[in-house]
Structures are given as C-alpha cells and as structure tokens.
Amino acid sequence: MSSSRESGSAVPENQPEIVHPADADEVAAAVRRAVEEGRPVIVRGGGHGFWKPAPGALTIDVRALASIEVGEETERGRLVRVGTGALWGEVAAALAPHGVAISSGDTASVGVGGLAVGGGIGLLVRDRGLAVDQLRGAQVVTADGRVVEASAAENAELFWAIRGGGGNFGIVTRLDFEAAPLAGVLAGELTVDGDQAALLRVVRDTLATAPRELTVTYMDVPAMDPSAPAGARLAVVWAGTDEAALEPVLQPITAVEGVGGEVARTAYADALSTMPHDVDDPVPPMLSVNGLFAELDDALIDRLVAFRRAHAGSVVFLRSLGGAYGDVADDATAFPARAATWFVMAVAFDFPGMLDDRERETARTELEAIAQGRLAAYTNFADPASNPDPAVFYAPQVWSRLRALKAQWDPRNLFSGNHNIPPAG
Ligand SMILES: Cc1cc2nc3c(=O)[nH]c(=O)nc-3n(C[C@H](O)[C@H](O)[C@H](O)COP(=O)(O)OP(=O)(O)OC[C@H]3O[C@@H](n4cnc5c(N)ncnc54)[C@H](O)[C@@H]3O)c2cc1C
Numbered sequence: 001m002s003s004s005r006e007s008g009s010a011v012p013e014n015q016p017e018i019v020h021p022a023d024a025d026e027v028a029a030a031v032r033r034a035v036e037e038g039r040p041v042i043v044r045g046g047g048h049g050f051w052k053p054a055p056g057a058l059t060i061d062v063r064a065l066a067s068i069e070v071g072e073e074t075e076r077g078r079l080v081r082v083g084t085g086a087l088w089g090e091v092a093a094a095l096a097p098h099g100v101a102i103s104s105g106d107t108a109s110v111g112v113g114g115l116a117v118g119g120g121i122g123l124l125v126r127d128r129g130l131a132v133d134q135l136r137g138a139q140v141v142t143a144d145g146r147v148v149e150a151s152a153a154e155n156a157e158l159f160w161a162i163r164g165g166g167g168n169f170g171i172v173t174r175l176d177f178e179a180a181p182l183a184g185v186l187a188g189e190l191t192v193d194g195d196q197a198a199l200l201r202v203v204r205d206t207l208a209t210a211p212r213e214l215t216v217t218y219m220d221v222p223a224m225d226p227s228a229p230a231g232a233r234l235a236v237v238w239a240g241t242d243e244a245a246l247e248p249v250l251q252p253i254t255a256v257e258g259v260g261g262e263v264a265r266t267a268y269a270d271a272l273s274t275m276p277h278d279v280d281d282p283v284p285p286m287l288s289v290n291g292l293f294a295e296l297d298d299a300l301i302d303r304l305v306a307f308r309r310a311h312a313g314s315v316v317f318l319r320s321l322g323g324a325y326g327d328v329a330d331d332a333t334a335f336p337a338r339a340a341t342w343f344v345m346a347v348a349f350d351f352p353g354m355l356d357d358r359e360r361e362t363a364r365t366e367l368e369a370i371a372q373g374r375l376a377a378y379t380n381f382a383d384p385a386s387n388p389d390p391a392v393f394y395a396p397q398v399w400s401r402l403r404a405l406k407a408q409w410d411p412r413n414l415f416s417g418n419h420n421i422p423p424a425g
Contacts, residue, residue, distance in 0.1 A: 001026040016053030018044070020061050024139055024147045024173040027060060031171065032145035034058040035414065042417035043167050045085050046111025047279025050384050051417035061085075062113060065173055068094040077180040079136065084113030084172050092269035100179035101268045103128040106217065106235070108269075109277040113172050118380035119164045119335040121343055123187075123271055126215045126323030127239035128180060130335060132163035133328055139174035143410040147173070161405045164335030166379050166390075167418040168402070169409045186238040186246050186263050187271040194258025196220065196232060197305045200318070203234065204296045204342070206252045212323030213239040214249055220308050220316045224349060228275070234259075241265050287360065288347040288386045289367040291374025292321070292340035300370065304346060307366050311359075313349040318342055334402060336376035336394050345381055346370050379419045390419040400424070 003019045021027045034041045042051050042059040053059035065083035068091055072079050077100045082091055089108025095101055103124035105115050120131025128134060137151035138159060148170075150159035161169045192199050203216060220232035234253070238246045246263065253259060293300065296318070308316040322341045330338050348355065348363040355363065367386075371377070377392045391399050399421075406413070407423035 001030065014055045016055055016057065016059055018053050018059040018061050020064055022064050024065070024141060027062065027065070027141045027171050027173055028145045028147050030058065030060045031141055031143065031414070034060075035143070035145065035412075040416050041171075041414050043113070043171050043415070044279065045113040046087055046109055046115075046277075047281075048107075048110050048277065049114050050283050052282070054417075057417065060171060062171065062173065063111075066090065070095065070098050070100075070179075074178050077178055080177045080179045082112050082175050082177065084111070084116070084175060086112045088112060088115065089269065089272050089274065092272060095179055096267050096269050098179075099181055099183060101182040102131065102134050102177045102179045104131045106273055108272040108274050112175060114167075115380060116175055117162055117165065117167050117172060119333075119378065120380070121319055121321075121325075121378070123185075123215055123217075123235075123237040124182075124239050124268075125325050126212045126320060129324040129328060130333075131177075132333055132335060133324065134177045134179065135159075135163060135175060136178050137176040138162060138172055140170040140172050142170045143412065143414040151176075157405055158409060160332075161334050161402060161409070163333035164379075165402050165405075165421065168406055168415055168421045170415065182239060182268055184241045184265055185268050185271050186236075186241060186243060187266050188236055188261055188263035190234045190236060190254070190259050190261040190263075192218075192232045192234050192256075192259050194256070196308075197301050199234075199253075199256050199259065200296070200301045200305070201298065202252055202256050203320075204301070206249070207320045207322070208341075210249050211245075214246070214320075215239075215323075216320045218316075218318040222313055222315070222349075224313055224351075228273070233261075236263050237271055238263070283383065285350040285352075286347050286383055286386070287350055287363050287367060288345065288381075288383050289371045290343065290345035290377050290381050291371050292337035292376050292378060293342045293344055293374055294337075294339050296342040296344070300344065300373070303366070303370050304344065307346050307348075307363075307370065310366070311348045311363060313351070313354055314363075315345070315347040315349075317345040317347075330395070331398070334394065334398055336398065340375055343378060344370070344374075382419065384419065387419070390421055393419060 103122035403424035
C-alpha cells in the first residue's frame with residue numbers, strides 16, 4: 001500500500017496523509033492503523049464529495065479498488081461485482097457490451113462508493129430506482145478493521161444501513177448489483193427558453209402520468225457553475241429505444257414555446273455527463289438546500305424560479321422521481337421518502353466578494369422557504385455547512401435505528417468524515 005507520507009518521504013505533520021490500499025485487506029490494515037494512532041478516517045473514491053483530506057486525519061483512498069466483474073445471470077439480468085473505487089462512467093462502459101446497465105448518477109467521474117452509500121439518484125431512477133435499489137450485497141471494512149459481507153442473508157442490518165446511511169458504518173469495498181438489460185436509451189438536452197414557471201408546470205403534469213421509462217432533470221445554472229454549461233435546460237432520458245413510444249409522452253413538453261433540441265438514440269454510457277474533474281478541486285463555497293417532495297406544487301415552482309432570478313450566482317435543479325423509486329417500501333433501506341415524486345435543489349454560490357451580509361441573509365430565508373414541506377433532504381447533494389443537522393435526511397424512526405447501528409458498528413465514531421450519525425447512547 002502506498003502512502004503520501006511514505007512515497008513522498010516525510011510529509012509534515014500539518015499536511016494530510018493519504019493511503020492508497022490495493023484491496024480490502026489493505027483497507028482493513030489502514031483502518032486498524034488509524035485506530036491505533038487515534039486518528040479520524042476520511043474515505044475518498046471519486047473525490048466529488050465535501051470531505052477532503054485534512055491534517056490529523058488518515059485519508060483512505062479506495063480508487064485502486066476498481067474491478068468490475070460481470071457475473072452470473074439472475075432472474076432480472078446479471079450480477080455485477082464492483083470495487084467501490086471504480087467510477088460510474090467506467091461501470092457503464094464495462095457493462096455496455098453485456099447489454100445491461102445500473103442506474104447510478106448522471107456524471108461519469110462520480111465514484112461508485114460515494115454515490116451508492118447515499119442512495120444514488122440517476123438518469124434511470126424512475127425505471128430502475130436508486131443505485132442502492134439494485135444492490136444485492138456488499139463487502140465492508142468495519143471500524144474494528146474486519147472485512148465482512150453484508151446482504152439480506154448476512155449482517156442484514158448493516159446492509160440496510162449502508163443503503164442511504166452515508167459512509168457512517170464502514171468502508172464499503174465491493175458492491176454487488178443486479179444489472180437489468182438495457183439495449184440503449186433515447187437521450188438529449190432540450191433548451192428551455194421563456195417562462196420557466198409555465199414550463200415546469202407542464203413538465204410536472206407530464207411526468208405525473210408518464211411511463212416510468214421517462215426520467216427528466218431540469219437545471220438552470222449560471223456561467224460560473226463548474227458542473228454544466230450556463231442556462232436552463234431539460235435533460236431527457238428514456239429507458240429503451242422506441243422513439244414512437246416516447247414521442248407522444250414528450251409532446252406536451254416539446255409543444256411549449258421556447259423548448260428546442262433533439263432526443264436521440266445513444267448508449268447509456270454516452271448519456272452520462274463527462275465534465276472534467278480533479279479530486280483535489282475544492283468544493284465551491286455555497287448556501288444550499290435540497291428536498292424530496294411528495295408534490296411539486298405551484299408555490300414551490302414559483303419560489304424556485306424567483307430564487308434563480310433574484311441571485312445571479314444561483315442554481316436550480318430538479319429531478320423527477322416516482323416509478324420504480326416509489327416501489328420500494330420506506331423501511332426497506334435507510335434512504336428516506338419513497339413517496340416523493342420530485343427532488344429539488346437550490347444553491348447560491350458564495351465566492352468571496354459575491355454576496356454581502358444582507359444578500360446572504362435574504363438567500364438563506366428564501367432557501368428555508370423552498371425547503372418548507374419537504375419529506376426529507378438528500379445527503380449526497382447536501383453541503384455540510386448549510387445542513388449541519390443530519391437528522392434532516394431521515395424519518396425519526398430511521399434516525400433512531402441508524403444511531404443504534406452506528407453504536408454497534410462504529411461506537412467511537414471513527415468514520416466521521418460524512419454527514420455524521422452520532423452513535424446512540
Ligand atoms: C458533478 C456532480 C454530479 C453529481 N451527480 C449526482 C447524481 O446524478 N446523482 C446523485 O445521487 N448524486 C450525484 N452527485 C453527488 C454525489 O453522489 C456525491 O457527491 C458523492 O458523495 C460523490 O462520491 P465520490 O466517490 O465521487 O466522492 P468522494 O469525495 O470520494 O466521497 C464522498 C463521501 O462518500 C463517502 N464514501 C466514499 N466512498 C466510500 C466507500 N467506499 N465506503 C464508505 N463511504 C464512502 C465518504 O463519506 C466520502 O466523504 C453528484 C456530485 C457532483 C459533484
């Protein structure tokens with residue numbers, strides 16, 4: 001196992017130390033070392049998250065655990081065993097020749113483990129559910145440095161907790177997914193000029209009755225957002241290649257004035273965003289809120305559109321849910337709010353000199369209003385400064401169950417570089 005301290009000779013004590021284990025046993029050895037040295041652990045995979053290597057902590061970078069093994073046929077597809085250091089774009093590309101896919105996220109460079117432990121809302125979420133809904137088992141390195149298996153048959157409560165509980169319960173080293181067949185998708189980004197509130201009402205009403213093959217993502221971002229080109233647009237993905245089936249479903253949206261662009265047949269792997277990413281990139285400073293909502297009502301749409309208009313450096317982002325996402329029972333995984341039909345997020349960037357105190361306060365008030373009525377917030381998009389209380393991510397009974405499991409699996413809170421669930425007791 002290489003370490004930034006070993007390979008770069010002496011890394012000063014005030015610099016972060018990063019180790020790069022090659023397999024689960026080396027991950028376990030690194031965890032035992034952190035325990036012996038009394039240091040907190042930060043886990044890094046794709047590096048898109050909010051917790052970065054820090055002096056004093058031991059950062060365990062799992063990127064080398066990147067194997068992707070396509071295994072036996074199952075009732076619904078193929079079993080796929082994925083090292084959690086793999087990136088979702090690598091997984092999609094490896095599965096394409098086998099004619100199967102896992103719905104994960106929308107960006108190729110996001111890490112398998114980081115996305116999956118939070119849930120994973122992807123381009124096919126209405127067709128296949130969350131990334132964790134396709135999971136059948138996992139391998140986890142625990143806080144006492146053991147390598148254990150978790151599934152419905154073995155360590156079932158741990159398996160429940162890692163499906164939405166964030167990185168709180170151990171370092172997940174392998175995930176076993178059931179990948180369902182997918183010959184291709186119809187995908188494209190529609191530009192959406194004009195009255196955004198009117199458009200969003202049509203999108204909402206269309207999705208209320210649309211077949212689950214259709215998943216859409218709306219985003220309106222400023223030029224300074226590193227994640228996408230500036231402007232408002234609607235990303236459309238249809239699970240399958242039957243254009244005649246999609247056309248009438250999409251018609252109410254394409255008929256709206258100001259909507260343009262094409263949806264075309266493509267491989268699922270090519271529908272993922274390929275924005276460049278460096279694991280050392282800092283996360284932009286921001287004020288943010290997100291929520292899983294039972295309904296996208298007119299008042300919420302109006303608040304979102306007004307917020308985007310009021311702040312030049314703001315982002316508004318919506319994803320359709322329902323379909324397979326809602327087929328899963330609320331207590332089947334730690335992920336909250338299966339009754340939600342929309343995921344909503346609003347961000348105001350807060351780069352130095354951008355907002356004065358009054359604007360910051362106004363933005364905070366508006367964000368609070370946007371969050372009103374949400375069923376829960378979603379960990380993976382929640383910046384920790386704006387979301388200091390992790391209880392917002394879970395229903396009360398799930399929160400208690402997670403805290404009890406944290407006390408069982410990580411009583412000294414070694415894994416605290418996350419939306420941290422305090423051990424019960
Ligand atoms: C550009 C962009 C696009 C995104 N798109 C989506 C999307 O479409 N859908 C969606 O749901 N989310 C999306 N996200 C959010 C993303 O899921 C989270 O940021 C996720 O945590 C990133 O994982 P990572 O491995 O890349 O990051 P990392 O920074 O490496 O990890 C993030 C955190 O996850 C935990 N973690 C990582 N690996 C493990 C592991 N092996 N075991 C246990 N814990 C672990 C740790 O707490 C770590 O701090 C996106 C984020 C960005 C920046």
